[in-house]
Amino acid sequence: MKNSANDLHHRLRTLAKNLWWAWHPEVIRLFTDLDPHLWREVDHNPMAFLNRTDPEQIEQRASELVLHSRINHAFRRLNEYLEAPQTWGTAHCGNLCNRPVAYFSAEFGLHESLPIYSGGLGILAGDHLKSASDLGIPLIGIGLLYHQGYFIQRLNKEGWQEESYVDLDIKQLPLEPLTQSDGQPLIIRVDTRDGFLAARCWQLQVGRVRLVLLDSNVEGNSDEDRMLTSRLYGGNDRTRIRQELLLGIGGARVLQALNVFPGVLHLNEGHSAFAILEEVRRIVQDDGISFDRALRRVALYTIFTTHTPVPAGHDRFGPQLVEEHLGVFREKLQLSHDAFMALGRVNPEDKNEPFCMTVLALKNSRQANAVSAIHSDISRRMWQGLWPNRSETEVPIGHITNGVHVLSWVAPQMHKLFETRLAHNWPTRMIHSDIWEKVLEIDDGELWENHQILNMRLINFVRRRLLRRAERLGDQETIQQIDHILDPDILTIGSARRFATYKRGDLILSRPERLVKLVADPNRPLQIIFAGKAHPRDDEGKKILQRIIRYSSNPELKRRIVFVEDYDYNVARHLVQGVDVWLNTPRRPLEACGTSGQKVVLNGGLNLSVLDGWWNEGFNGRNGFAIGHGGMHNDLNVQNQRDAEFLYLALEQEVIPLYYERDASGIPHRWVQRVKESMQSLGWRFNADRMVRDYANRFYLPAAGAESAATV
Numbered sequence: 117m118k119n120s121a122n123d124l125h126h127r128l129r130t131l132a133k134n135l136w137w138a139w140h141p142e143v144i145r146l147f148t149d150l151d152p153h154l155w156r157e158v159d160h161n162p163m164a165f166l167n168r169t170d171p172e173q174i175e176q177r178a179s180e181l182v183l184h185s186r187i188n189h190a191f192r193r194l195n196e197y198l199e200a201p202q203t204w205g206t207a208h209c210g211n212l213c214n215r216p217v218a219y220f221s222a223e224f225g226l227h228e229s230l231p232i233y234s235g236g237l238g239i240l241a242g243d244h245l246k247s248a249s250d251l252g253i254p255l256i257g258i259g260l261l262y263h264q265g266y267f268i269q270r271l272n273k274e275g276w277q278e279e280s281y282v283d284l285d286i287k288q289l290p291l292e293p294l295t296q297s298d299g300q301p302l303i304i305r306v307d308t309r310d311g312f313l314a315a316r317c318w319q320l321q322v323g324r325v326r327l328v329l330l331d332s333n334v335e336g337n338s339d340e341d342r343m344l345t346s347r348l349y350g351g352n353d354r355t356r357i358r359q360e361l362l363l364g365i366g367g368a369r370v371l372q373a374l375n376v377f378p379g380v381l382h383l384n385e386g387h388s389a390f391a392i393l394e395e396v397r398r399i400v401q402d403d404g405i406s407f408d409r410a411l412r413r414v415a416l417y418t419i420f421t422t423h424t425p426v427p428a429g430h431d432r433f434g435p436q437l438v439e440e441h442l443g444v445f446r447e448k449l450q451l452s453h454d455a456f457m458a459l460g461r462v463n464p465e466d467k468n469e470p471f472c473m474t475v476l477a478l479k480n481s482r483q484a485n486a487v488s489a490i491h492s493d494i495s496r497r498m499w500q501g502l503w504p505n506r507s508e509t510e511v512p513i514g515h516i517t518n519g520v521h522v523l524s525w526v527a528p529q530m531h532k533l534f535e536t537r538l539a540h541n542w543p544t545r546m547i548h549s550d551i552w553e554k555v556l557e558i559d560d561g562e563l564w565e566n567h568q569i570l571n572m573r574l575i576n577f578v579r580r581r582l583l584r585r586a587e588r589l590g591d592q593e594t595i596q597q598i599d600h601i602l603d604p605d606i607l608t609i610g611s612a613r614r615f616a617t618y619k620r621g622d623l624i625l626s627r628p629e630r631l632v633k634l635v636a637d638p639n640r641p642l643q644i645i646f647a648g649k650a651h652p653r654d655d656e657g658k659k660i661l662q663r664i665i666r667y668s669s670n671p672e673l674k675r676r677i678v679f680v681e682d683y684d685y686n687v688a689r690h691l692v693q694g695v696d697v698w699l700n701t702p703r704r705p706l707e708a709c710g711t712s713g714q715k716v717v718l719n720g721g722l723n724l725s726v727l728d729g730w731w732n733e734g735f736n737g738r739n740g741f742a743i744g745h746g747g748m749h750n751d752l753n754v755q756n757q758r759d760a761e762f763l764y765l766a767l768e769q770e771v772i773p774l775y776y777e778r779d780a781s782g783i784p785h786r787w788v789q790r791v792k793e794s795m796q797s798l799g800w801r802f803n804a805d806r807m808v809r810d811y812a813n814r815f816y817l818p819a820a821g822a823e824s825a826a827t828v
């Protein structure tokens with residue numbers, strides 16, 4: 117009995133240590149079935165779950181529920197996945213096998229149990245790692261371990277956002293410390309004018325891919341520096357540059373310590389651009405060549421992805437701050453202060469221009485890309501000054517449109533439906549359009565029923581979250597009415613985002629009389645679920661959020677407009693799987709891509725969006741709904757008013773009538789046909805497998821080949 121219990125516990129712990137489980141719902145169901153209450157209590161964290169139970173308890177529960185065969189099956193599947201001799205990567209990416217891609221990102225969103233992400237950038241990075249794993253592309257991720265992550269959001273009685281932070285318990289996470297050959301912890305140091313920064317290193321398995329995270333909370337660092345990796349996007353410019361020193365220079369030094377010599381440096385946004393310079397320093401030292409020659413060599417295998425269409429979103433540092441933190445480093449490169457600053461300036465001669473991380477990356481990368489077609493146009497216009505002798509269309513910034521990791525975001529019910537109606541191996545063939553054409557053959561009633569189940573699950577989830585807030589605030593009215601908030605028979609619109617002014621999260625509130633009329637319509641009502649966070653220092657964003665909360669308190673709207681606190685991976689999962697319509701209202705053209713709507717496609721929802729980012733490429737007139745026609749007025753107030761009008765016209769004339777057009781069985785056939793068109797036309801295009809293959813074919817393989825040639 118004891119040996120059997122220990123063996124079972126070992127298998128579950130092996131599963132828990134690899135984030136592969138996060139996109140395999142059959143593994144998640146094992147933990148849910150073993151103890152649903154504990155699974156919720158530990159916030160869906162299998163390591164914490166196992167740490168709270170002993171092997172004998174697991175064995176007894178597994179025997180009662182006859183779970184042994186399911187646990188053994190999951191264990192075998194993981195091993196088969198890890199040991200598969202043939203993958204897309206082994207067939208197509210041979211020159212990366214010994215010199216992998218090093219993928220740097222300031223945040224990684226992999227699952228709610230590892231809160232080291234804030235939003236879209238991190239979720240995109242997490243999806244990139246998962247698809248690289250599924251495809252078998254040799255890749256190692258480099259990031260920072262934030263002990264307090266982003267913030268926990270709570271709304272007070274006035275609807276104002278308040279932030280709090282909780283320290284992660286490392287022992288409850290599937291992290292392993294990296295050690296040196298003598299067994300001592302691997303410590304990375306970066307020297308600055310006022311001392312050094314040190315970081316220990318942790319690793320996490322994400323399927324076949326390894327993610328390394330640097331952690332500044334070590335002895336030898338000052339109290340200030342021990343807090344460097346405590347919070348994501350916190351602090352001032354001094355904090356930011358020190359974080360980016362650790363991420364870029366420190367991250368590159370971790371690779372050296374592991375004897376990993378990357379064939380490709382892929383920098384996901386400019387936060388990690390200092391990695392370029394550390395690679396140059398290594399080559400200058402190892403190969404005895406000049407700085408300029410080494411820089412040209414590193415540029416040949418550097419890929420840079422920019423996500424930010426707003427100039428203020430690109431990190432810039434003044435000369436004194438740069439000299440304080442990189443003066444020692446530049447002296448090792450034998451560069452003058454002006455020559456070093458010029459690396460990050462659009463105009464190298466302008467001594468008043470700060471050092472820009474994006475400029476450093478753009479100047480010194482083989483390929484630079486935006487994350488949608490329209491975003492590449494904006495990026496070329498924004499950075500044309502770096503290439504003054506070229507026209508805007510000739511600026512070398514292309515695009516690879518983002519996609520989402522399908523198995524992380526598709527609901528288990530939809531996965532099963534696709535497995536039976538498309539093909540058993542549909543996840544490995546999802547980038548082929550012919551697979552998705554089979555969606556058209558699914559019975560309307562079957563597809564509609566599956567989506568309705570997900571909608572009901574979403575409503576129950578939202579009610580639980582609203583009840584939690586009401587109990588905290590002593591809101592007896594909400595507590596008493598909780599079972600009457602939201603209705604599964606009503607058109608459900610979801611809207612979740614970071615509350616920045618350009619995203620216009622409150623645009624739908626700008627016509628209050630029309631909104632009340634639509635929500636309260638006795639025959640064809642609608643309901644809206646909002647979620648999202650404002651940056652702690654963005655009061656204007658907080659005001660938008662507060663406006664939504666106040667609207668949701670209006671007696672005429674109270675049960676039909678709700679806000680879900682503390683938007684995270686779990687909230688996002690429920691929303692994108694359960695809403696009927698995903699509402700996206702950015703001010704065009706400031707949405708770089710926007711991938712949440714892509715997740716909705718997989719689960720039977722439709723998009724209602726401004727023609728920006730990915731939707732500008734995906735909308736065909738039959739697979740969702742557009743807000744306006746893509747125009748941009750020079751006066752922002754006029755643009756806002758015009759888009760609000762377009763939004764209401766779309767709701768009143770297209771969305772609502774189509775949703776409520778039912779047959780005798782209650783099935784909205786024309787609506788379901790549009791859902792099928794959405795899946796069929798978008799599913800194969802806007803997924804992370806397609807995205808990562810694009811990076812491999814267009815960028816990684818040529819860059820790795822050039823790197824190999826450069827060393828000859």
